[in-house]
Amino acid sequence: MPALVRILFKIWMASVVDWRIDLIKAYPNLFHPRGAGLEKARGYPVCGGGWRDLLNSACAKVESAITEGESFKVLQIKERLGTLRFYWRGGNLSTEAEAKIVEAIALAEARSSVTCEQCGEEGRPYRAGRVLITRCTVHAKGQPVELTPGLENAHIAPRIVDGQFRGISCCGYDRATDTFIDLLPDALGIEVGSGRSSSTCEAGYGC
Numbered sequence: 001m002p003a004l005v006r007i008l009f010k011i012w013m014a015s016v017v018d019w020r021i022d023l024i025k026a027y028p029n030l031f032h033p034r035g036a037g038l039e040k041a042r043g044y045p046v047c048g049g050g051w052r053d054l055l056n057s058a059c060a061k062v063e064s065a066i067t068e069g070e071s072f073k074v075l076q077i078k079e080r081l082g083t084l085r086f087y088w089r090g091g092n093l094s095t096e097a098e099a100k101i102v103e104a105i106a107l108a109e110a111r112s113s114v115t116c117e118q119c120g121e122e123g124r125p126y127r128a129g130r131v132l133i134t135r136c137t138v139h140a141k142g143q144p145v146e147l148t149p150g151l152e153n154a155h156i157a158p159r160i161v162d163g164q165f166r167g168i169s170c171c172g173y174d175r176a177t178d179t180f181i182d183l184l185p186d187a188l189g190i191e192v193g194s195g196r197s198s199s200t201c202e203a204g205y206g207c
């Protein structure tokens with residue numbers, strides 16, 4: 001194969017197989033792409049393909065949450081400390097839309113902590129040298145990070161009450177149902193019936 005054809009083929013393949021570009025094209029109202037070179041677009045996900053589905057799910061929820069007159073812009077999507085970071089900016093959002101968006105993105109970030117960044121199967125955190133990663137057993141590198149029993153899937157999650165965002169709380173994440181769940185009192189150091197807590201959650205928020 002001539003060199004030029006080979007180069008063009010590689011460029012074509014890169015554009016075909018890049019799920020990140022497909023994501024940006026699928027949600028132009030969220031990413032607001034401009035022209036060609038979408039791999040340089042702000043919001044181009046800088047993370048592994050194992051998180052493609054959870055990002056697709058989050059974007060679908062966000063898009064369905066915003067209505068006419070409201071706007072949303074992805075600022076940055078990246079991996080940090082083994083989990084997803086999804087930064088965004090909204091415009092003229094109703095309280096209902098904001099609540100849905102905050103919850104959708106919090107769920108995606110929580111899901112990334114138990115989803116292999118490489119393949120999308122169930123995963124857990126590992127420490128590979130000085131880097132934290134989330135991997136399944138097949139793609140694991142380094143050593144498993146020791147997790148506190150009962151707090152393995154603890155996250156700071158939005159409190160949505162009557163469709164409105166009411167601050168944050170410390171919750172668990174259930175991968176099977178893709179929902180936030182209450183943590184067991186034992187895990188939080190709460191003696192049931194005493195009404196007192198011997199400790200707060202690791203992030204310092206009472207639950």
Ligand SMILES: [Zn+2]
Pocket residue numbers: 116117118119120121135136137138139
């Ligand atoms: Zn994997």
